[in-house]
Amino acid sequence: MADSALAEHPPDTATAFADLVHRHRSMVFSIALHFLADRSAAEELAQDVFLQLHAHLPTLKSEDHVTFWLRKVTAHRCIDYKRRRTVPQVSLEEVAEPFAPAPAGDPIFERKLRHVIASLPGKARMIVILRYQEDLGPEDIAQVLSMPVATVKSHLQRSLALLREKVLRSIGEVTI
Amino acid sequence: MTVPNTHHDMNQIEEQLKNALCRQDAPPDFTEQVLARVAEHNSSPQIRCDPWWSIFTRPRVRWAAITATAASIVIGGIYHNNVRRERAKGEAAKQQLMLALRIAGSKLQLAKAKVNELNATQTTSPSRSEQE
Numbered sequence: 001m002a003d004s005a006l007a008e009h010p011p012d013t014a015t016a017f018a019d020l021v022h023r024h025r026s027m028v029f030s031i032a033l034h035f036l037a038d039r040s041a042a043e044e045l046a047q048d049v050f051l052q053l054h055a056h057l058p059t060l061k062s063e064d065h066v067t068f069w070l071r072k073v074t075a076h077r078c079i080d081y082k083r084r085r086t087v088p089q090v091s092l093e094e095v096a097e098p099f100a101p102a103p104a105g106d107p108i109f110e111r112k113l114r115h116v117i118a119s120l121p122g123k124a125r126m127i128v129i130l131r132y133q134e135d136l137g138p139e140d141i142a143q144v145l146s147m148p149v150a151t152v153k154s155h156l157q158r159s160l161a162l163l164r165e166k167v168l169r170s171i172g173e174v175t176i
Numbered sequence: 177m178t179v180p181n182t183h184h185d186m187n188q189i190e191e192q193l194k195n196a197l198c199r200q201d202a203p204p205d206f207t208e209q210v211l212a213r214v215a216e217h218n219s220s221p222q223i224r225c226d227p228w229w230s231i232f233t234r235p236r237v238r239w240a241a242i243t244a245t246a247a248s249i250v251i252g253g254i255y256h257n258n259v260r261r262e263r264a265k266g267e268a269a270k271q272q273l274m275l276a277l278r279i280a281g282s283k284l285q286l287a288k289a290k291v292n293e294l295n296a297t298q299t300t301s302p303s304r305s306e307q308e
Contacts, residue, residue: 014211021207029202043203050210051217110196117196132190133197164189 017057020066021050027067027134028074034129035078037118045081049074071134072144079122116166124159127152 028049032042052073053066060066117128123145130141138156142149203209231237 017214018207018211021210025202025206025210026199029206030197030199033200034197043206046202046206047210047213051213054214054217110192113192113196117193128193129197132193133199135194160189163193167189 017054020053024067024070025050028070030133031071031074031126031129032078034114034117034133035075035125036081037114041081045077046074049077068144071130071136072146075126075130075144079126082122113163113167116163119166120159120162123147124155127155128159128163131156 025046029042029046032045032049033039036042036045049070053060053070056069060069117125120128126145127141130136130144131138136144138149138152142152145152232241
């Protein structure tokens with residue numbers, strides 16, 4: 001995405017903002033959906049993020065800055081949302097996904113994997129999402145989540161080992 | 177269902193994670209909903225939660241505050257000066273009163289001594305006449 005996109009489209013117009021939302025909605029919504037595992041909550045949270053973006057647009061200088069800001073705000077909002085709601089909720093992810101297109105690969109296995117990811121602790125889950133959904137390196141994740149790179153790396157290693165173990169165990173239970 | 181075996185490599189897990197966590201489309205009316213909320217937010221009266229001291233950013237309020245502060249300093253100074261002067265007057269009056277009391281006291285002592293002396297002479301003179 002060109003850095004000059006904001007300059008080409010003045011962000012104070014409704015059309016330019018609509019264009020920004022259109023370009024980034026998939027990223028914001030997916031981060032929220034993978035983290036919260038709840039479509040309606042993810043949609044509401046993503047809308048809140050864009051509402052906040054509208055208020056902060058004058059402070060954002062480039063398209064890269066917008067992307068970074070959106071990832072940062074979405075990540076922090078997701079973690080805060082989950083922290084506030086400790087009561088377990090019935091997730092639509094577990095019931096049905098009528099709208100979501102099936103990802104490439106084995107959909108059942110990937111669904112199981114998403115379920116296991118949803119069981120990770122908040123920050124570790126967000127690190128995994130930013131790493132594998134957004135393809136960010138540990139340095140970028142550290143910047144987004146405002147934490148040391150070493151912490152991100154250790155979280156990633158531990159999460160991967162845990163995921164592997166949990167996936168293998170759950171598959172073992174299914175096959176038995 | 178492609179089940180990874182026990183020698184499943186980390187790279188394979190990572191590949192599966194990328195597939196499982198691929199971006200998903202937001203609902204089709206997502207942008208419209210966001211724009212509607214923005215419009216609603218802009219049209220609704222804004223409840224400002226500025227800190228109380230932010231009123232001093234207005235020039236008139238700032239000048240009024242400066243004038244009020246200066247006036248209160250001047251009035252306070254005058255009042256303090258008056259109080260100090262009154263207190264000094266009171267001290268002087270007290271000193272005068274004390275001096276007057278001291279003088280009156282010494283005069284009384286003198287009068288008392290005279291009376292005693294007179295009494296003493298009166299009591300001694302009749303006894304002498306009785307002897308004669």
